Structure formats: C-alpha cells, structure tokens
Amino acid sequence: MKGHGKPLAVLALLFAVAVLTPHTTPFVLLLVTRILILAILAMSLDLLLGFTGIASLGHAAFLGLGAYMTAILAVRYNFGLGWSFPLVIIFGSLLGAATAALFGLFALRARGVYFLMITLALSQCVWGLAYRWDSLTGGDNGLNLPGRPVLGVIRLGNDTAFFYLVFACFAVSLLALYLFVQSPFGKSLVGIREHEVRMRILGYNTWLHKYIVFVVSGAFGGLAGVLWAHVSSEVSPDDVTLATSVDVLLMVVLGGPGTLFGGVVGAAIVVFLREYLSTLVPWWQYVLGGAYVLAILYLPDGVLSIFRQRPPSLAAGPVSAEALTPSPGPGPGDELKINQGGIE
Amino acid sequence: MDARFWLLQLFNGVSYGALLFLLGSGLSLIFGVMRIVNLAHGTFFLLAGYVGLAVISGTGSWWLAIPAAALAIALLGVAMERLFLRPLGSEPLRQVLLTFGFVLLIQQATLDIWGGSNFEINPPAALMHSLVLGGVYLPLYRIFIIAVAAAIGVILSLVLDRTRAGAVVRATVDDAQMARGVGIDTSRVSMLTFGLGALLAGLGGVIGGAFLGIYPGLDFEILPLAFAVVIIGGMGSLAGAAIGAIVVGLADNFGKVLFPQASYFTLYAPLVLLLAIRPTGLFGRE
Numbered sequence: 001m002k003g004h005g006k007p008l009a010v011l012a013l014l015f016a017v018a019v020l021t022p023h024t025t026p027f028v029l030l031l032v033t034r035i036l037i038l039a040i041l042a043m044s045l046d047l048l049l050g051f052t053g054i055a056s057l058g059h060a061a062f063l064g065l066g067a068y069m070t071a072i073l074a075v076r077y078n079f080g081l082g083w084s085f086p087l088v089i090i091f092g093s094l095l096g097a098a099t100a101a102l103f104g105l106f107a108l109r110a111r112g113v114y115f116l117m118i119t120l121a122l123s124q125c126v127w128g129l130a131y132r133w134d135s136l137t138g139g140d141n142g143l144n145l146p147g148r149p150v151l152g153v154i155r156l157g158n159d160t161a162f163f164y165l166v167f168a169c170f171a172v173s174l175l176a177l178y179l180f181v182q183s184p185f186g187k188s189l190v191g192i193r194e195h196e197v198r199m200r201i202l203g204y205n206t207w208l209h210k211y212i213v214f215v216v217s218g219a220f221g222g223l224a225g226v227l228w229a230h231v232s233s234e235v236s237p238d239d240v241t242l243a244t245s246v247d248v249l250l251m252v253v254l255g256g257p258g259t260l261f262g263g264v265v266g267a268a269i270v271v272f273l274r275e276y277l278s279t280l281v282p283w284w285q286y287v288l289g290g291a292y293v294l295a296i297l298y299l300p301d302g303v304l305s306i307f308r309q310r311p312p313s314l315a316a317g318p319v320s321a322e323a324l325t326p327s328p329g330p331g332p333g334d335e336l337k338i339n340q341g342g343i344e
Numbered sequence: 345m346d347a348r349f350w351l352l353q354l355f356n357g358v359s360y361g362a363l364l365f366l367l368g369s370g371l372s373l374i375f376g377v378m379r380i381v382n383l384a385h386g387t388f389f390l391l392a393g394y395v396g397l398a399v400i401s402g403t404g405s406w407w408l409a410i411p412a413a414a415l416a417i418a419l420l421g422v423a424m425e426r427l428f429l430r431p432l433g434s435e436p437l438r439q440v441l442l443t444f445g446f447v448l449l450i451q452q453a454t455l456d457i458w459g460g461s462n463f464e465i466n467p468p469a470a471l472m473h474s475l476v477l478g479g480v481y482l483p484l485y486r487i488f489i490i491a492v493a494a495a496i497g498v499i500l501s502l503v504l505d506r507t508r509a510g511a512v513v514r515a516t517v518d519d520a521q522m523a524r525g526v527g528i529d530t531s532r533v534s535m536l537t538f539g540l541g542a543l544l545a546g547l548g549g550v551i552g553g554a555f556l557g558i559y560p561g562l563d564f565e566i567l568p569l570a571f572a573v574v575i576i577g578g579m580g581s582l583a584g585a586a587i588g589a590i591v592v593g594l595a596d597n598f599g600k601v602l603f604p605q606a607s608y609f610t611l612y613a614p615l616v617l618l619l620a621i622r623p624t625g626l627f628g629r630e
Contacts, residue, residue: 128609246444253441
C-alpha cells in the first residue's frame with residue numbers, strides 16, 4: 001500500500017471503534033478498553049523490538065510500575081481519585097521513563113539474548129518487590145483501588161467514560177509514537193536494527209539512540225500501567241510476571257513487528273482469546289497456543305502481513321545450516337533478528 | 345538464631361539449589377548450544393511431575409516414575425526441537441517465542457487431564473526418615489536430592505570433558521560455525537542437547553514434586569529461578585550452573601528468612617549487576 005492509504009485505513013478503523021464500541025455490550029466495552037491499554041504497552045515494546053531490533057523480556061515491569069504507583073497513591077494517600085488524576089497519568093509516564101532510564105544503564109550493556117536475560121532480571125526485581133513488600137504493595141493479594149477517579153461531572157466509574165479516556169490516551173500515544181518513528185531519529189533506529197556497526201561508523205551514537213528509545217518506551221509502558229490499574233480497580237503481582245512480559249512480546253510478534261499498529265492487532269487477538277474465548281470454552285488456551293505456534297511458523301511478519309502484496313519473507317523458507325548459531329561478538333549475527341516488513 | 349538454625353538453613357538452601365541445578369544445567373546447555381532461551385523449561389518440569397504421578401498411580405512404583413517421566417519429557421523435547429524449532433533455525437527470537445506457544449499448549453493439556461488441584465508426590469518410606477546431625481534433623485529426602493544432583497553433575501561433566509560426544513558439544517558451544525566446518529553435525533547436537541535438557545528438567549520435576557508440590561503455575565514460579573542459575577553461572581557452562589544453583593538456592597532461602605520484604609529483590613538485583621558487568625555470567629565464554 002502506497003501513500004496515505006494505510007494511515008487513512010487506520011483512522012477509519014479507530015473512528016469506527018470509538019463510535020461503535022459504547023453501543024455494544026458492557027462486556028465488549030471493557031474488553032476493548034483492555035485491548036487499547038495493552039495496545040499502548042505493545043506499541044511501546046514495538047519501538048524496541050520492531051524498530052530498534054532489541055527484544056525485551058521484561059516489559060511487564062513498566063506496566064507494573066505504573067499500575068502499582070496508581071494503586072499505592074490511591075489506596076495509601078487517597079491521591080489521584082479526583083482532579084489530580086491527570087497528574088497521576090503524568091507521574092506514571094515519568095516513573096516509567098525514570099525507571100527505564102535507570103534500567104537502561106544496565107540493560108543496554110548487554111546485547112542479543114543477553115539483553116533478554118537482563119531485562120528479565122530487571123523485571124523480576126520489580127515483581128519481587130510487588131510480591132514481597134507487603135506493607136507497601138499488599139504482597140500476594142495486591143491492592144484494591146477504591147474506585148475510578150471522578151473529575152467533576154465526568155465519572156470514570158462509568159465504563160463508557162473510562163473507555164473514552166483510554167481511547168484518548170491510546171490515540172495520543174499512537175500519534176506520538178507514529179511521529180516518533182517517522183522522524184529522522186526513528187529512521188536512524190531502523191538503521192541501528194539493520195546494521196548497528198555501520199551506523200556507528202557513520203557517526204551515530206548508537207548507545208544513546210537505544211537509551212533514548214528505551215526511556216520513551218518505558219514512559220508509554222508506565223502510562224499503560226496507570227490505566228491498567230483502573231480497568232478492574234485492582235493490581236496484583238500477576239501483572240508484573242514473566243508471563244505478562246511474554247504476552248506483550250507475543251502481541252507485537254503476532255501483529256507484526258516494526259509496524260506500530262501491529263501491536264494493536266496483536267493485543268486485540270491475545271486479549272480476545274484470553275478474556276472472551278475463555279468464557280466460552282474451557283480449552284481456549286489450545287487456541288491461543290496453536291495460534292501462537294502457527295503464527296510464529298507461518299506468519300513471521302505478523303498477521304498484518306496477510307494484507308501486504310509482497311511475497312512472503314525469504315527467511316521463512318528452508319533453513320541453511322550456517323544460520324544456526326551465530327558466534328557471540330559485536331557483529332550483526334549477534335543480534336536477535338526477526339523478520340521485518342513494510343517499513344522501508 | 346543459633347548455629348543449628350544456620351546449619352539447617354544452609355542445608356535447605358543447598359538442597360533447593362540441587363533441585364535448581366537439575367533444571368538450570370539443562371537450560372544452560374540448551375542455551376550454550378542453540379543460543380535460545382527455552383521458556384518451556386519450567387513447563388517441562390511441571391509436566392514431568394504430572395507424568396510421574398500418573399506412573400505412580402498406574403504402577404505404584406516411585407522408582408519407576410523418575411526414569412519414565414524423564415524419558416517421556418526427553419522425547420517431547422526432541423520432537424519439539426525437530427519439528428518446530430529446527431525449521432526456524434536462523435531466528436533465535438522466534439524460537440524463544442515458539443517455546444512459549446508450547447507452554448500454553450502443555451499448560452492447557454495438564455489442566456484438562458489433571459485439573460487444577462495441588463498434588464504431592466510421596467517418596468518411598470525409606471526416604472522419609474531424617475538424619476540427626478549435631479541436633480539438627482536433616483530430612484533424608486533432601487539428602488537424596490543433593491546426591492542425585494551431584495551424581496548427575498559428575499556424570500555430565502565427565503561426559504563433557506572426557507568423551508568425544510562431550511568434545512563435540514563443547515565445540516558447538518564455543519563456535520558453532522567452526523564446529524560445522526570440521527564436520528560436526530551441529531543440527532544433531534542441538535536435537536540431543538534439547539532432549540538432554542528436557543530429560544534433566546523431567547528428573548527435577550518428579551524429584552521436586554515431593555517438596556514443591558505439583559500445581560498449575562508452578563512452572564512459571566520456578567522458571568525465573570532457573571534463569572537466575574543460568575545467568576550467574578554463564579550460559580553453556582556446567583560448572584557455572586552448579587555454582588549458580590547453590591548461590592540461588594542459598595540466596596532464595598536466606599533471603600526469605602532474613603529479609604522477607606525484599607527477598608526476591610535481593611536475589612535479582614545482584615543478577616542485574618552481574619549481567620551488566622559480565623554479560624556472559626561468571627563462567628560463560630565469549
């Protein structure tokens with residue numbers, strides 16, 4: 001698809017979602033709300049995975065930080081339940097960014113699979129605190145929020161009002177991230193993904209690029225966390241587990257890494273299967289697992305690639321022996337490579 | 345807190361470490377040879393526990409359950425590697441994600457077959473006694489775990505260091521491209537390593553079922569600890585896995601006793617520092 005076709009299609013789809021969703025059932029409304037929140041998180045991970053080519057196995061940490069901050073402020077300090085809620089949204093994003101700024105100092109020393117491991121260890125730190133620091137986080141039980149914020153006449157306790165708040169946050173995030181990846185800075189990220197050494201030779205400070213994108217990604221993760229805390233008015237250590245991190249990775253890969261909007265599609269698929277199909281059939285996890293395996297095997301560029309009029313990626317074909325185990329060291333083979341599509 | 349308390353905690357930590365060694369050594373070897381992080385490793389552990397239960401209820405023999413379950417999991421691992429991971433050879437991230445697809449499938453299968461209740465494997469009566477050492481009661485079963493892990497560790501290291509098959513594996517860990525260049529079938533090495541890793545996880549699952557229990561969710565509770573073992577020891581290093589397992593076992597145990605509010609933090613935060621300073625772990629090779 002050339003020109004403005006894609007953004008227009010996305011706009012039309014979003015418009016339809018915004019208009020139609022409140023007229024469906026309360027269950028679907030909440031389902032779409034969850035999808036949009038996790039879509040923000042998935043898009044923030046796509047910045048790292050799809051655009052910069054670094055895969056994080058700890059993105060749940062940022063969701064958890066935002067969510068726990070919101071819950072702790074509300075439960076322990078009675079803050080953020082009125083007009084102070086917009087401040088909480090800002091604080092949540094800042095906390096995500098600040099934590100990412102700290103984590104990035106450690107994480108970006110590692111590359112490839114080691115980056116997976118160090119981000120996992122970092123998120124386990126957050127999980128450990130959430131799980132064990134009873135006096136602050138409520139430990140295993142988590143925290144129950146007293147209710148959604150009330151801003152004058154706008155009562156977010158109403159699911160439709162909350163949906164529109166989430167939708168607004170989502171739309172702003174999508175636009176901001178779109179402009180971010182379309183900017184010259186975003187293009188240089190793709191350059192780093194494709195060939196970091198070459199970018200360094202061209203004079204780019206690739207470490208700083210990756211650091212900045214990590215911080216930006218953390219900020220949007222924190223934002224998603226603030227909203228997440230208010231979806232079901234509870235937070236628990238489950239929100240910060242390895243399983244959640246993998247779920248977000250799955251959303252990005254399912255939808256198509258490096259497409260931004262793919263994360264939205266992936267979030268929709270995963271949340272739909274997890275939350276909706278699970279109410280219909282007890283064996284829903286076979287469908288999720290099966291979809292997962294099939295998508296990884298046959299749709300390396302994600303579900304969105306179905307709509308693209310290009311031959312499937314060559315890398316999905318038979319495997320040559322030399323491709324098996326790249327030796328560690330600063331070479332392109334050391335990075336975790338996944339197929340990218342549609343962003344040239 | 346007298347000396348007896350410390351001795352008991354030390355013993356508990358080491359025996360938990362022994363169990364983690366069974367899980368972590370396989371994960372480490374798989375990583376070393378294939379450069380992939382097997383997210384299904386904890387689920388192998390859990391599934392083995394269930395299979396072990398089935399064998400025990402079918403035959404009544406606990407001693408039979410261990411090899412039977414381990415072998416079943418090894419076969420599953422080999423099949424998974426051959427049919428699904430191999431075709432993705434060039435892309436470690438997709439392989440990692442694929443292993444999570446199997447996590448979902450296996451979890452659902454165990455839920456369908458065994459339900460959501462908490463099971464426990466009862467070891468034979470002979471292992472239910474305790475040794476009394478300086479006034480401290482040491483459960484014989486935990487000593488048994490330490491013995492099994494030590495035996496497995498010694499056998500594995502002898503095989504890796506002294507045999508041709510071991511040399512082939514070490515060569516693949518160090519430089520797979522070079523190994524292929526001298527005629528090593530690294531594809532087969534990958535398959536067998538994945539099977540061996542699954543076998544070890546299976547052993548751990550049946551043996552660990554006696555004091556961890558077997559319940560849905562156990563797999564993702566223990567998986568991060570297994571990763572911690574691999575991170576500390578360095579991926580692909582057996583000696584590293586042994587040391588990492590003891591460190592994690594002790595840190596987990598003492599952390600819970602001494603700093604209950606920050607116990608997992610005290611385990612993972614040092615890992616982050618270690619990874620940042622030495623990304624390849626203590627014993628991993630560049």
